[in-house]
Amino acid sequence: QVELVESGGGSVQPGGSLRLSCTASRYTSSARAMAWFRRAPGKERAFVAAITWSGYSTYYADFVKGRFTISRSNAKNTVYLQMNSLKPEDTAVYYCAAHRSGSYYASPAYNYWGQGTQVTVSS
Numbered sequence: 001q002v003e004l005v006e007s008g009g010g011s012v013q014p015g016g017s018l019r020l021s022c023t024a025s026r027y028t029s030s031a032r033a034m035a036w037f038r039r040a041p042g043k044e045r046a047f048v049a050a051i052t053w054s055g056y057s058t059y060y061a062d063f064v065k066g067r068f069t070i071s072r073s074n075a076k077n078t079v080y081l082q083m084n085s086l087k088p089e090d091t092a093v094y095y096c097a098a099h100r101s102g103s104y105y106a107s108p109a110y111n112y113w114g115q116g117t118q119v120t121v122s123s
Contacts, residue, residue, distance in 0.1 A: 002098055004096045004112055006095065007117060009117030009119045010120070013123050014086060014087060014088060014122075015085060015086065018086065018119060019080060020094055021078055021079070022114055023078045024077040024078075031053035033053060033099035033104060034096065036048040036070065036081045036095065036096060037095045038092035039095070039116075040091060046061065047106070048061055048068065048081070049069075049081060050104040055074075058070050063089075068084070079096060088121050089121075092118075093117065093118050096113070097110035097113050098110060
């Protein structure tokens with residue numbers, strides 16, 4: 001069993017930055033890609049970004065390219081999401097997920113999820 005705990009959410013003005021962290025409480029020996037998803041009010045959960053085990057490959061949703069950066073520290077069992085140039089439409093609960101198999105862009109490919117952290121972008 002892997003437990004994922006997100007942190008770093010909060011309220012920020014448009015144009016501001018936040019860095020989310022996701023720490024696995026138990027490290028698994030199998031290499032896993034990790035991802036961030038988000039659920040905005042009244043919308044379905046959406047893929048944001050993913051990173052392979054090695055960190056060499058990253059994947060982003062079009063709406064965050066150039067603004068968000070995903071990274072990881074396997075030594076710390078932690079994945080990060082640096083969010084810059086935040087917009088009101090980025091307001092959502094952000095979830096960290098551990099990949100099992102399948103497309104990195106699809107939520108069914110992930111079998112462990114965190115509880116989520118709220119990000120609010122408002123002036």
